[in-house]
Amino acid sequence: MEINHLLKKGVDMIKDREYGNPVLEATMVLEDLLNVDRIYIYTHGKEHVPENTVDKFLEAMEKRAKGYPIQYIIGNKEFMGLDFHVEEGVLIPRGDTEILVEYVLKYIDENYSNKPVNVLDLGVGSGAISLAIAYYNKRATVYGVDLHEIPLKVANINKKKFRLENVQFYQGNLFEGIKELGLEGEFNIIASNPPYISKEEIETLQVEVKNYEPIKALDGGEDGLDFYRKIIPESKGYLKNNGLLIFEIGYDQGEDVKCMMGNEGFKNIQILKDLQGLDRVVYGTME
Template sequence: MKNRGEDMTIREIIIKYSQELEKISDTPRLDVELFLQKALGDVDRIYIHLNLNKELTKEQYNEFLGYINDRINGRPVAYIVGNREFMGLDFFVKEGVLIPRPDTETLVEEIIELCKNKNEEINIVDIGTGSGAITVSLAKYIENSKVISLDISDIPLEVGKINAVSNGVDDKIEFIKSDVFSGIKDRVDKFDIIVSNPPYIPRKDIETLHTQVKDYEPYNALEGGEDGLDFYRQITEESVEYLNQGGILAYEVGHDQAEDVSKIMKYHGYDKIYTKKDIQGIDRVVIGFKL
């Protein structure tokens, strides 16, 4: 193997740095290929696979090495490359917003399924904009939807707007700075669906999270109080005032929280409560209907 990094071929770089990332990443080769795509000018993965014998310039190699060092130090891949795929859509992400996760697709898919035979306009509130993954996906895939996206922090609202524009649904979404429902408390109209993936990690468990989560992702998007259920209690109690009769309250929940969240919803009068498992077989979604 050549000594000077900038003379290494794409194939040699993939082999060498995939091995280096094996200890810290579940997808070392994918990480390396994503960093190469970015260093080579945001090319696609097909380009990488068709140009395995191509050598990097010194500038390209140094840029690539910067990404590798960031990853070794624990920075999440999505923050390094600046995007993450969710529901077949591309989302811009940066530090200050929660990175979209495949588990959350279960929640979005279930809401889409519940709406598929409804022809009238569907008014949705998403509590906790984050990157806009839930908000934008629902606006994109539910044709007759209007979505209000609420977040207490400025960065998620900024990022959410960017992703709404890039995915062509900014005309269907209203972004509002709000502590839970505070930003819409004067609205007269009620809503058909309230959805949330709230912070649900118990306070004591935050320090046990992987470095790339606890040290980089926003704390206020993770911590859900002493038992992780604070936001479920608040949102459920207040949601009754904002939902139409027969309206839907839909949550993503932590791996062991479905039963507790179902009880909270039942206590506040929700009916026909059910759970939905994610791809790993974990009860990830809880749905209830307002009587």
């Protein structure tokens, strides 16, 4: 079958998905399978696609038609200008998380120019936060923890892909993952994008997320705040004087998390909003 015909067939198969961009997605899958770029696809419409590639493409479109995320099909997602490998079992990095990473990078520049800085990332997933910080600031030494096997495997694949030496990943339940290292009081920055979706809200998520992304990366307990309740008090033992604690949060959790941090003695607590004007990040310092 010719590229043009195959693409059209693929687009027809996925055009009814509520969330998606059928032409772009079908093109991305074909690019990936043929190992060519987008311009090639658009300028070689008459080229014949081998039979086994046609089968793989149609199989992928069938999965996509059922809501299977495009990023798992093509095996990557761009985050902070870096191409992250992703696969089933790991959360697909979100554009909104760049707000946290950009703030941390700016904070390091402003507060630790020319100085080394220790960063802890709790719940690394694909390594999005840890690796973007380590990539864009080589003075940072980043420690990342995740409880689950697949995120740790994927984070290490990405670490290798970006050739980073200034980041290490550990397995464990939040701070337990680094307990053996004796790093109490050693972190300048603790960052986390923990699971924060409430029980009630999980049911309302789009199919792509609810049916295919790992529930362990999403489930923040009854009200979505379980991880903040655990991390905030414990972080105090791991932060240096003036250390920064920074979280990604759900759109309606800003005031709750701000209040929890205030109750634990954090100062200068601020909320950052996303492009839609919704609360997305909370940070504060421990003096």
